[in-house]
Amino acid sequence: MNSGKLKFDKVLCARCNNERSQVFDRSYDVFADYLHEKESLIVAAGYVRLTAIFGAGWRDRMPEVVKYFVKHVCCRMAEDRVLIPKGVVDFLNGVRPDLPHLSMEMSINLSVHDLAKHEADVHGVQGGSLWLGPQQAYLDPSGTSIDAVSSHLGVNCFFLGYVCDMRSPAGGMDFRGDCLVMPRYKPEGLQDVEIRDVCRDCNPKGPALADADG
Template sequence: MAPDEDASDPQSLIPVSMRSASADRCWWCGGFADSREHRHKRSDVVGTFGGGRWTDGGVVRVVSGRNRPDYIQGPNSGKLKFPKVLCTSCNNSSSQAFDLAYEAFSQYLRENARVVDDGFRFKFSDVYGSDWRIHREELVRYFVKHVGCRLAEVGIAVPDALIDFMNGKGRRAPHLNMQMSANLSKLEMGRHMSRVHGSNEGSLWLGDHELLLGRDGSPGGTQSFFGFDWFTLSWGFSFTWRRGQSNFYHSDKVEIPQFWPGGMAAGDVERVCVDCNSIEKKA
């Protein structure tokens, strides 16, 4: 199943006050940007589609606004990466703990069906053990790393307060509203592909990067989401939001809200399945 990408580019509508002055600088430390971060964590890509070279045409990137999908040749494809918006040091050693915290979190959700069976509930302590508070902070900083790369690739200046947060100052990422949720249509699709078509591959998702407008109609921030299988991390960014918000920072226990995308309901996935419809047409 395909990683979903966006073809939208809000850059032309971004006011000068939001733009970064240096296109070739690392958004985190200001050094020369010479490293490309994966849009989806590489461990997610390999865990979903396998390592090595993909030669059977089964891994494609679907981009909204484009008629043809991109065929991906392997997990290191440039099509799965951000442009050079980080330096090598920030993308590797400085953020290694954040990357590892995300990998543990992603692996836990993928491998523990009881999270879904228990009503999309989990405990950070079940993921990370007794040091869950420390690793939760690292997980949040991975999320911020991803958001920072999305902002930087369209030329938005990452605020100093967010960079300070990445450097270990403060709690709750400023300027961001981050929400975990469960997309029930993606859960249903995964179950349908496994039950009907024998495919146990997962899916990766990256939403369109959209502008957020203020009360006066002027651009004040952006929003998007990313995720794997049913899990979604939606985020909104604004220069005017000084205090960060989230729905997973209150305690060890997290209850993930569920939703059906607009216009969809239980059973719709099977009705719109391309593989099922092609089989019916051949018959």
């Protein structure tokens, strides 16, 4: 598998990959290609400069990337038969400029990064990984309606976490100027382990890295 070709499209339903959304896809492709090419630098820095990806047009292009992510979240909610808030649909359709309810943050999973580097350096294995967390639903106190859903997904070490809060007017993705900060973390249980101790190739009979997307 060529990680450069790994896209979130793999987890999007065909119905949502329609013509209207192809403009989002094109901006996302530019964004994803840059993340792939500069992965080591971005992991070291903990942020990306959107001007470095899109040039002066980043203020127009980055909202399309955000809509690409929103489209993905809507697909997953639809799959689970969760009612998508009207405000989110209106944002996607360009009816309103701001995104309510849905908060998203990108982060860097250092364990996934370290394991991929180990696989490449030690075992000569080049590959990508696609991660899809379970979607959790939070019910209202009466247990009759869904207050919020949350989940995460990742392409290689770059993860997108989201929370869709049906009652909150706030949402979106935070940028500091043209800077997209990506906090770096190691999932619980992997903070203190050596990669070679959890590598399947180094430990054919040992513990597997089963929880890297936590």
